[in-house]
Amino acid sequence: MNEAVTKAYATVEAELDRRRADLEALVFEMVAINSQIPPFGDERAICDFLSAELGRLGLPEAETHALVPERPNLLVRIPGTPGGKRLLLCGHIDTKPVGDARSVWRSEPLTATIIGDRVYGLGTSDMKASVGAMITAVAAIRACGIDLAGDVLLALVADEEAGATFGAKFLAPRIATDVDAALIGEPSGWTRDWEGIHLVSRGLCCFKVRVHGTQMHSSLSDRMPSVNANVEMARLILQLRDEFAAAPIAQPRDGLRPTANIAVTAGGGVFYGVVPGESAFGCDLRIVPGMSEGEVRAFLDDWAQRMNGAGPAQVSVEYDDVLSWIPSASLAADHPLAASAVAATRTVLGAEVPLSSFPGTTDAPWFERAGVPTLPSLGPGILTYAHGPNEFVSREAIHEAAKIYAHIVLSYCGVER
Incomplete structure (x- = not known):
C-alpha cells in the first residue's frame, strides 16, 4: 500500500x-x-x-x-x-x-x-x-x-x-x-x-418433485389397489437424497462440493378418510463452479425415469419459475x-x-x-x-x-x- x-x-x-x-x-x-x-x-x-x-x-x-x-x-x-x-x-x-x-x-x-x-x-x-x-x-x-x-x-x-x-x-x-x-x-x-x-x-437450482398416487376412500385400501402418494413421497425423498450423494455430479470440484437439500418443503393429502392421490416435495441444490444446468437436469430426468419404471407411484420434476438456475x-x-x-x-x-x-x-x-x-x-x-x-x-x-x-x-x- x-x-x-x-x-x-x-x-x-x-x-x-x-x-x-x-x-x-x-x-x-x-x-x-x-x-x-x-x-x-x-x-x-x-x-x-x-x-x-x-x-x-x-x-x-x-x-x-x-x-x-x-x-x-x-x-x-x-x-x-x-x-x-x-x-x-x-x-x-x-x-x-x-x-x-x-x-x-x-x-x-x-x-x-x-x-x-x-x-x-x-x-x-x-x-x-x-x-x-x-x-x-x-x-x-x-x-x-x-x-x-x-x-x-x-x-x-x-x-x-x-x-x-x-x-x-x-x-x-x-x-x-x-x-x-x-x-x-x-x-x-x-x-x-x-x-x-x-x-x-x-449457485442454486430449485425444483419440486410431484408424486402421483391413487385418491380413493381409505377404508378400501385393504381391498382395492391403491398408491398412497405421501408414503411414496417419503420413500422417494430418501431415495433422491442417497442417489444424489453417491452420483458423480455430487462429487467435489476444486475442493468444493455441491449440496442437495431434499424436501425443504413437503406436503400432500386431502383429509382423514382419503388415500392421498398427490404430494410434492421441494428441493434446492447448491451449485459449484464447473456444474452445468444441462448435467443437473440430465441427472434428475434419469432419476425420474427410473423411478417411474420401478413404480408404484409416478413422479414428475417441475423447476421453479425464478430459481430454476442461478449460476x-x-x-x-x-x-x-x-x-x-x-x-x-x-x-x-x-x-x-x-x-x-x-x-x-x-x-x-x-x-x-x-x-x-x-x-x-x-x-x-x-x-x-x-x-x-x-x-x-x-x-x-x-x-x-x-x-x-x-x-x-x-x-x-x-x-x-
Missing part, C-alpha cells in the same frame, strides 16, 4: 471511530423498517429512508432504478478522477420473512435489540449491518475531503432473497460499463466473524480486488483472513454475467444465524466492516496525491 493510501486511511479510520454511534443508529433504524420479501413487505419504505439518510450524510443524490415501483433499487455515484479504477459496493436491503419461528425469537424481530456485544433483529447479519457499514465508509471518505483516483458506486438492491429478478439481475446490465469490479457484503463467517474472504459463491460465481485469487480485500482485513483485524468459498448463493453471478469481476462475500455477521430466529450481528464487527470497506475503496480506487 502506497504512502498516500496509508495516510488517507489513517484519516478515515479516525473519522469512522467518531461515527461509531451514528453507524449503529443507522443499522438499528434499518432493522426497524419492514423490508421482508413479498407478500410480507417490500423495499419501498427502506429506500425512502435511505435516500433521505444518504442526503443527510452529504452523499450525492441517489438514483432509483426499478423494474416495478414497489421493488426499487438505489444507486449512488461518488465520482473520482476520470480514468481510475471504479469499484461497486453492493448490499441487498430485503430480508427473508420472519416465518413460523417468531415465537422462538428472544426479542422483537423488527426491533434492533442489544444483548451484550450483539445486536439482534431480522436482517442484522443478512445484511443491513453491511449496508450501513458501506454507507458510513463512503460518507467518511467524502467527509475527510479525500480525492479518489477512481469512482465508487454504492448499489443498495432489492430482491436478493427471492431470486434477484427485481434487484441485481435487473440492475447489473444497466451499470456494468460504469464499474471495473464489485464487492458484495454478505456475511463472511459461519462460526465466527471474518472467517474467510469468499472468492466463490455457490455459481468466482473471483480470481490474483485479481486486484482480492488483493485489496486481503490487505484491508489484515490492516483492520490484525490477522490474516484466508481465501475461501461462500456456502450460499449471492448476487455475484448477475454482475459476473454482465462482465463485472465480483467478490461474492465479505461482510460482518455469521451466516448460520441468518434465515432463522435470533439473527444477530456483533457490534464490533459492524465497525470493523466500515473500516474494511473504507480501506478497500482507498487501496483499490487509489488516492490522488
Whole structure:
C-alpha cells in the first residue's frame, strides 16, 4: 500500500471511530423498517429512508432504478478522477420473512435489540449491518475531503432473497460499463466473524418433485389397489437424497462440493378418510463452479425415469419459475480486488483472513454475467444465524466492516496525491 493510501486511511479510520454511534443508529433504524420479501413487505419504505439518510450524510443524490415501483433499487455515484479504477459496493436491503419461528425469537424481530456485544433483529447479519457499514465508509471518505483516483458506486438492491429478478439481475446490465469490479457484503463467517474472504459463491437450482398416487376412500385400501402418494413421497425423498450423494455430479470440484437439500418443503393429502392421490416435495441444490444446468437436469430426468419404471407411484420434476438456475460465481485469487480485500482485513483485524468459498448463493453471478469481476462475500455477521430466529450481528464487527470497506475503496480506487 502506497504512502498516500496509508495516510488517507489513517484519516478515515479516525473519522469512522467518531461515527461509531451514528453507524449503529443507522443499522438499528434499518432493522426497524419492514423490508421482508413479498407478500410480507417490500423495499419501498427502506429506500425512502435511505435516500433521505444518504442526503443527510452529504452523499450525492441517489438514483432509483426499478423494474416495478414497489421493488426499487438505489444507486449512488461518488465520482473520482476520470480514468481510475471504479469499484461497486453492493448490499441487498430485503430480508427473508420472519416465518413460523417468531415465537422462538428472544426479542422483537423488527426491533434492533442489544444483548451484550450483539445486536439482534431480522436482517442484522443478512445484511443491513453491511449496508450501513458501506454507507458510513463512503460518507467518511467524502467527509475527510479525500480525492479518489477512481469512482465508487454504492448499489443498495432489492430482491436478493427471492431470486434477484427485481434487484441485481435487473440492475447489473444497466451499470456494468460504469464499474471495473464489485464487492458484495454478505456475511463472511459461519462460526465466527471474518472467517474467510469468499472468492466463490455457490449457485442454486430449485425444483419440486410431484408424486402421483391413487385418491380413493381409505377404508378400501385393504381391498382395492391403491398408491398412497405421501408414503411414496417419503420413500422417494430418501431415495433422491442417497442417489444424489453417491452420483458423480455430487462429487467435489476444486475442493468444493455441491449440496442437495431434499424436501425443504413437503406436503400432500386431502383429509382423514382419503388415500392421498398427490404430494410434492421441494428441493434446492447448491451449485459449484464447473456444474452445468444441462448435467443437473440430465441427472434428475434419469432419476425420474427410473423411478417411474420401478413404480408404484409416478413422479414428475417441475423447476421453479425464478430459481430454476442461478449460476455459481468466482473471483480470481490474483485479481486486484482480492488483493485489496486481503490487505484491508489484515490492516483492520490484525490477522490474516484466508481465501475461501461462500456456502450460499449471492448476487455475484448477475454482475459476473454482465462482465463485472465480483467478490461474492465479505461482510460482518455469521451466516448460520441468518434465515432463522435470533439473527444477530456483533457490534464490533459492524465497525470493523466500515473500516474494511473504507480501506478497500482507498487501496483499490487509489488516492490522488
